[in-house]
Amino acid sequence: MQKYSIFSLVKNAFSNHEKWDLAWKDPSPKKEYDVIIIGGGGHGLATAYYLAKEHNITNVAIIEKGWIGGGNVGRNTTIIRSNYMHDDNALFSEFGMNLWRRMSQDLNYNVMFSPRGIINLAHSDAQMNTYARRGNSMRLNGIDAVLLNREQVKEIIPMADFSDNVRFPIFGGLMQPSAGTARHDAVAWGYARQADSMGVDIIQNCEVIGFDVSAGKVKGIRTSRGDIKAKKIGLCVAGSTNILAEKLNMTLPIETHLLQACVSEPVKPVLDKVVTFGAGHFYISQSDKGEMVMGGDLDGYNSYAQRGNLPTLQHVLTEGIAMMPFLSKLKMLRTWGGIMDMSMDGSPIIDKTHIEGLYLNCGWCYGGFKATPASGWTFAHTIAQDRVHELNAGYSLNRFSTGYLLDEKGLGTKTWIS
């Protein structure tokens, strides 16, 4: 594989950039692989990369029904953080933060990781108390957390509404200075390029339509491009998890819901943090191009539509304008949506299943982009060793029946309001 560097850039300039190698090949599926990963999103691509890199398993195929990066990995608002209270979530996410910090070097691909910090705003004394508690839990787990008072928040984001007669005055906030954003497409492409270079087959335009299971063991998959055999198969299909689960006669603690996001026209640099509104569900950051990147609530009812509905967008942006009034002057550039695998306790599942050789990775809810490296790393371990790693032991499938739920927000099973 060609290494990307200042020297290769200069060298290729002499040939008008026409002689760059393809970043990954376009192979036809083989008859059999050691491992098949279904879904060429961030998690599937990262899993294949870590299977090859950490476990020397390179006879691997990624099967993607569309094109890699066309799902949620290319639709999210790129927030990366580990500001969780519960140990299982905190340790898993912080392990991921360490992978993010060296990802560009590791993948030889600029993923534009930007640890600019995230602030969760508080709008009451009670909320300040819960943030103090969460911040302390984070620090006990070695994660950076700073509790800010109103004046400190005002210094950092003076454009927020600090006037007196607002419905939700800003009391302060909890900041994780090391949180941030990254370029989502680059994450998918960087993992794809490295996985491909180590021998992984990336097979696009190939839809999995069924499974070959006998005597409790998985034997292979049926696809739109023929049957493919493998003794180990990993599911990384995010919002399509229930569709494939049905073909395996499994009913999962997952529902598919639609999440929208939008960007404004680009403006000059105004906001150098990720900020979340604490009295509703709205978050915002500014992209390198200058667009304000915004998102919030789910559309609120089961959906596979991959496009959103205006009432929700209006609701979310109303919160945004309450928090930062200047937003009302901006024109909207684009809105889009992605179908999300919402789990019943808001935490993901990375586990084995009752079918031998079948592994499950799903339930990412709002936070699957930041989990991409840690999810790929632990899922690769789970598949290669046929046992979960301690980092994903809390993300078991049977926690719902045993009662060991990981409900970070304490919101219960109504996935559409979580």
Add this chain to the structure above:
Amino acid sequence: MLYIKCPHCGMRSQNEFSYGGDASIKRPELGKETSNKEWDDFVYNRKSPRGKHWELWQHLSGCRQWIKVERDTATHEIFNTLKANEDIST
């Protein structure tokens, strides 16, 4: 914008309703021995199909009644609405 025909009030905009999830889920019978599996299926496990889905909605800013709606989760087409006490099979 969805338009939902409330069986009590007629056609109204989505803004008047709030969602209540899968309407086909049945609570295990009271007083009967319930296995963990049955309880699990009732509380957590959902089919969440792509296509026709019977679901509960509440006409919150209207008559406040819970109703059942048959909607396509990919196209949002609404086929049928029922009162809460009417059976889905009818």
